[in-house]
Amino acid sequence: MHGVGGTQQPANLATANDSNVQTDKGFFGQLKVTVVEGVRNILSANYSSIPDNAKLASRNIAVLASALQPLVNESDNAGAKDSSQDFEQALKKASNNPKSLKLFSQINQELEKIQQLQEELSELYSTNDRLLRIPGAVNGPRYTEVKAQITECQNGMAGAKQKGTRAQQKFNKMVDPQLKIDFDALQVPEEKRSPESAKDVAKYEKMKTDLLKRQEPVGLKRP
Template identity: 85%
Template structure:
């Protein structure tokens, strides 16, 4: 039979009958094709013009197993595995890394220092406000002393923040995404915390159990 694009030959299919079923199997690319019993009766009601000698057959097409399991790049597999680690697995891994534990301890020390300084500053500001209510007190030694203490606390706090931020940046490079720390969020006082910073603090408290070196 001649068709557009070249010469083709008609396929020889086994005739269907009621007594037995003849099948012809073969592989075409990645598809397994099976020729089974004729189904002429199913279509005869709608297609009355089908010739008597027409042979109809159904094809049971089964995809080979090799087509169902595409190959993945090994690097992609490793990346998916790393990103799929849960919090506990990442925490266990970090607890076996001395560098991660050392940096975490540094972060915790600076956070504790900042918290103490925040409390001290709150007291100093309160004292300063009371002094300002006294006429002429701004020229007295007590006012000068308190102002100097406030300035010193602020300076020490700035230094603690810089050290803590640097330790946090180094720490985040040694752990997975589940354990990364936001140092700024951890400094927020409890009464001023947003839901996001509160979540960061809760995660940090869990991490202290495994990573804090005393």
């Protein structure tokens, strides 16, 4: 055999020893190639058909994923358990701090005041709408009285929100991250709550159950 481009002898690259296997022989350039008939059939087959071994591999992957699933679930459960324990520990720590208890009590008082004023304001709005449908009522004393009550409720809500927000900011600085609360989210009416605000309210209710019962009644002092 000479160098590249030199004279080369025909070479038989594949030999079929099985008499049942059909082969094709052809010349490509100066190389004599033998192709097994079965290989040619595979290459010319429709690619939409999936070989059996590929299906088997898919089944094996599915089995492996399902086998790992319990491990993932166990990890998630462990994380949730740790989070719950951290919350309880933070709650216990806050319950032993008089300043935290006082601030939380103030937050709760302002929230209750806002809720009460929201209910009163809703009724006043309804009364105002009815008066607007009565000819000449806007010039009467009742309409003037309702407008003044609406303004009073709005101012009361603004003051309660300001006090509650200040107390919340101080409270969040004193407690662990698990107990931090969002004062604005707690004011959202139930029918308008997002999943996030509903979660904040649920956490707050849990904190109320534990922290408010530890708050000393007003006017009582420890001996």
